Amino acid sequence: MKKPSNLSKARAMLPFFLILLFVVSSTNAQVILEKALSDRTTSYKMDVELDTDAKTVSGDLILTWTNPSLDTVSDLQFHMYLNAFKNSKSTMFNEGSVFHRDEDDFGFVDVNSIHTLDGKDLSAGVSFIMPDQKNHFQELRLSEEVPTMPDGSIQDETVMRVVLDEGVLPGESIQVKISFTSKLPDLKKRTGFSQNYFFVAQWFPKLAVYEYPGMKSGAESGWNCHQFHRSSEFYANHSLYEIDLTLPDDYILGSGGMVMAEENLGNGKKKVSLRAEDIVDFAWTASKDYVVVEDQWKHVKIRALFQAEHLYQAERHINALKEALAYLDEHVGRYPWPHATLIDPPTSGQAAGGMEYTTLFTAGTAYGLPKGLRMPELVTIHEFGHAYFMGILATNEFDEPWMDEGMNTYWETRIMDHVYGDKHGVIDLPFIHIGDKEFARFTYVGMNNPKIADAYRPSWEFPHGSYGSVIYQKTATWLNTLERMISTETMDEVFKTYFKRWAFKHPGTQDFIDVVNEVVTEHHGDRFGENLDWYFDTFLKDDKTVDYKVISVSSRRVYQDAGIFGKADSKLFIEQESEEDLYRSTVALERLGEAIVPVDILIHFEDGTEIIEYWNGKDRAKDLIYERSSRVEWACIDPEMKILMDTNLLNNSVTTKANKKPALKYGSKFMFLIQNLMQLISIFS
Amino acid sequence: MKALKSYIYSFSLSWNSKKISSIIYLAYFCIALLLTIPFYKLFVSISEHSLLPANLLQDFDATAFGDLIRDSGKAFQVYFKGFLPWVIVFWLMGTLFYGGIIAWISNPNGTLRFRLFLDKCTQYFWRFVRLAFYMLVIQAIVALLIYVLPVIMIGKEGVTDQYIVRTISIGILIHLVFLITIRLIADFARFGLYQKNHHKVLKEIWISAKYVFRHLGSLWMIYMMWVIMPMVLVVIFYILRTTMTIDTTVLIVGLFVLQQIFIWLKISLRIQKQGMYYKYYILCQVED
CATH class of the missing domain: 1.10.390.10 (Neutral Protease Domain 2)
Structure with a gap:
């Protein structure tokens, strides 16, 4: 009974908080977009530096979070994704194989200090938790409910909880300053470095999503924060990112944000000011070897960073991106940002390929791919498409x-x-x-x-x-x-x-x-x-699964009543005589799968007439019976092939007139193949 | 000059070898048919009463093909699992015919009797099998040496896919050159074994290798001249196949005839090549 009352209360108060959030978010001046697209419950302001020798990104982060719920929130939960690469005890490593060897290969994110913007130290309230409570293998090995290391520390460190001295009241904001160091892992999965190539994703302490009743169907109050699993992706607030990034001046930078300013610091370094609005994830990449290609689709400036050896495929990628932009714009909705960045990782950094970060995504290709193999186009279209579902809708x-x-x-x-x-x-x-x-x-x-x-x-x-x-x-x-x-x-x-x-x-x-x-x-x-x-x-x-089958199609001549009729002396024998040109045809259907889907059945008679029947598909078997002057020639379930879920389309039809032509064609192909194989093998004779 | 003479001669030889080409073609045809009949029957039993496979007539249809293979997956699997012994049979068959082919090309003006052809095939069979086996080992060693470097490079950091593709492409090209050269050695070793009628296979390989390297330029030249024809044949077949839609019984039969002509021509070209080399071999001996 408690939940409905909370829910209705929440729904009643929601407009108030949305207005409040809008007021808060509108204080963040609009630079890229005309107006804020989301409620921007979080914003990140960072000043960080990439150390290409130490393979680290370190600096300060100021997080602003506005409590969108009706709860007083007494803790904050952060994704510490890079800790998935810290050691073999992490959930990710346990769900897959450990593929790092040298010390430099491992990665982590360390929080050096954490306090509120007004100076209250929060480090005492920091702990790591495992909300999903298990690693698959640990569950087998250990009996403890929450597995721990011998020294008592928790094993997976990808979720950090920070208990606050004072809870954050509904509609109130909290600002937290975190000084952090992210050691990038060897690029074996999504993020890290490969020699002098850097793809930096999931790289900073990132606040989880606080869900609350009324936010979406079935949402309950609390942080939705999961460990970094091997096959899981992400969930985050739409946020404002303002990042000052210092890096060597000979590196070419690509990011999910827009460059607001660039300053050469004079010591072989440059500082780039980046800004991104209403995106759920901020990733960036730096390399000396990128070749930049720029293009435009309507309001979207396309920036593509290619490897030199893949430059000849640039048109394939960019055209695919434009096609995706146009198609999704027409059939789903408008892509709201004025920028999109396509990244083509090097061969050694392919583990970063085929991934999406809203306004930045990574492609996937290989040198020498013929035009008929559309891997570059497919990956580009797929990864860009995420901007809608992972990025805008942000499920x-x-x-x-x-x-x-x-x-x-x-x-x-x-x-x-x-x-x-x-x-x-x-x-x-x-x-x-x-x-x-x-x-x-x-x-x-x-x-x-x-x-x-x-x-x-x-x-x-x-x-x-x-x-x-x-x-x-x-x-x-x-x-x-x-x-x-x-x-x-x-x-x-x-x-x-x-x-x-x-x-x-x-x-x-x-x-x-x-x-x-x-x-x-x-x-x-x-x-x-x-x-x-x-x-x-x-x-x-x-x-x-769905599987409908036409078991058989059969027809027989219809006969008049025949036999002995009447009693005693009045018995009458009627000889069996067939009705002229009348056939009883039976089409036997079966449902082999467990799933029930209504289907159409097309019945074709020998005289060319056709009937479409509807079957709700519920019964395990069904017979369709016709008495007509023409026999049924063939029957086909789902003739328009709507039910692609049907696991076997071959058994969806039966024809009484055997068609051996496909077998003849493929038999001849097969024989030709064998004969050629014989010739080929004779090379080694 | 010898090379050109040999090349020109090979055409008339090829024309006169229609009978031997047909015998070999028939042998291959029978084996292929033996393997195709169960495949055809299996295909018929799966597909003849369904409408879906008709989609395969106009063009390739991945859905129809996929469901067909999956529906009868186990039957096809059993069929294909027993394929390795057949590969060995093909290899042995290829070796078997060499005795007969050399007997014919060494005396093309004689009358070809099937019995004689068969006798020569069997007479030289085992020594040619040994030769083929040694050549196979050499081929494997050469391939290993050619591809080991690219494979090592693939594992190295900083290597681009362009580098890998190009290295492997160059590797394939080098391998092709070696493959043809090794085949030349095998061909001339067979001529030696036939002419001298002895069983010292390794010795003959060595003699042949020296011979081939001594005449490498000329041999490669006539090979390159010869290879034009098979390439033209492949291109013609490819053009025909890509421009034709095979969807009626008449066209399917037409395609089958076309395929068989193609195979027959391939066999004929193989004999032409052997005759061309043999002529060169003889011309060199006359000169020596």
Whole structure:
């Protein structure tokens, strides 16, 4: 009973606090954007220096946080991501293999001092906690609920808690000054250095998100702060970043912010003032070897930092980025920032590739890739797309990874196939081509066990490395299926509404489902039932698979009644005679999968007539029976191939007239292959 | 001059070797057919009553192909797992025919009798198998030496993918040169073994290697002249394949005929090459 009252109280007070937050945020003068896009509950002001020899970034950070809730918050929680690389006891190392050897390879972030801006020392209240309470392997090895090191210290140090002397009241702000040193790890995963190349992400003590009732569906009061897991990504407030960064003057800098000023310090160093507004993550990179390419798409200035050897692919990357900007702008919403930075990491820094930081993202390519292999385009479109889901909508990638990676992969498949051709999006070579939607489905249905996990779970709880296939490809496939069911126009309307309503507000799963239900009902009434909750229950929250099968198609001549009729002397024998040109055809259907989806069935008769039947798909078996002058020639479930989630499309149809042509064609190809192989092997004879 | 003479001669030899080309082609055809029939039957059983595989007729269709392979994955797996022994059979077959081919090219004006062809194939079979095995070992050592450096470099920090791709490309090019040269050595070693009719394979490899390196320029020149034809053939086939849509039974049969002509021509070119080298070998002996 307590929760509803809190919730309603919170909702009643929310407008007041939003106005308050707006007032607070509006005090941060607008430089890049015309107006603040988010409530900017956090802002970071930093003065840091990159030491290229020591591989450190150190300096001071002033954090301003405004309590957006109705709670008095008595502690602060920070992500200390770099500590995932500190030692083999971290959650990340425990969930994967330890891939660092030398002392210089490890990384960490040390808090040298922490106090409020008015001078109160907070260091006494600092501790490390493990909110997720377990490392997979530690759970097996140790019996303690919270595993500890022999000296009593906690093992994973990626979440830092700072207990405050005085709680932060609702709507009140706190300013904390942190002096920190970040030792960058050898670049083996996302962040760090590789010789003189630096990709600096997740590099400073970063405040977690304080969630509260009314913020999004199902939110409860408290910090949402998770350890840095091997397969998890991030969740953060939209923030204002003002960073003064000192680095050697011969390094080329790329960042998620805009350069406000640059000063040569005269001692071989330069100080660059950067600013970013309303982004959830601030990453930057520095290298002597970048080649800068600049371009423009409408209001967006594109800055791309390439490796010299990949410069010849610059057009491929930039065109892909422009296509993504245009497509998402038309079908989802406007990209609000006037800048986007594309980073092409060097070969030795590929571990930083294919990652997103809102206004900055890293590409992924290789020298010599033919144009028909669209890896550069795919990675660019995918990583840029995150600006919408991870960046603008800013969903929680720890707890609900499908909302970012899954939705983003869905849009990636749409853009790739739209721009580069349906069924040609990813691979487009002379004898083989694969579309991105096909590729996503292929990866999902091709899993050893497509039922291994539902997609509605925290990112670190996917068994046997199934995170990628379930979160990326399965989600993209069921969203593509949904699109085909409700129409592309309705799907676009869903995303436009979702974007408009939830941009910069951290929506949750139910918020998206609510939008789907609202828009689909508006467009299609109750055609798909009272709502589409069943769809999400089936494909998002459950691991059920779809497989409908046409078991058989059979026809037989219809006969008149025959046999002996009547009693005693009045018995009458009627000879069996067939009805002229009347056939009874039976189409036998079965549901092999556990998931239930309504499907259309196309029945084709020998005289060319066709009937479309609707099946709610609930029963395990169904027979369709027809008495007509023509026999059924073939039957096909889901003839428009809407249900991409169907794990076997081969058994969706049965035809009475055997078609041996595909076998003949591929048999001849196979034979030719064998003959050529024989010739090839004879080279070694 | 000898090189040019040999090259010109090889065309008439090739024309006169239609029968031997056809015999070898038929042997390969039968083996390939033996392997294709179960594949075809398997494919038919999976696909003939479904509408989806028809998508594969117009063009390649990843969805249809993927679901087809997955639906019958285990059946295909069993089929492909037993493939290694066949590779060995192909290798032995390639070796077997050399005896017959050399017998023919050494006396192209004689009448080819199938029995004689077969006798020569079997007569030299084991020594040619030994030769092929030694050459295979040499090929492996050469490949190891060529690729070991790029592989080491890949692990080094600061190496760019451009450097790796270029190094491997150069490696492949060098390997190709060695591959052709080693094959030349093998070809001339076979001629030596045939002519002298002895079993000292290693000794013949050594003699052949010296011979090949002595005549390297000329041999490479005639090889380069010869290689134009197979390359033209491949390009023609590629153009035909990429411009044709094979979706009717007539076209499928047409494609099959085209494929078989291509294979027959490849075999014919192989004999032409052997004849060209043999002619050069003989011309050198006459000169000596």
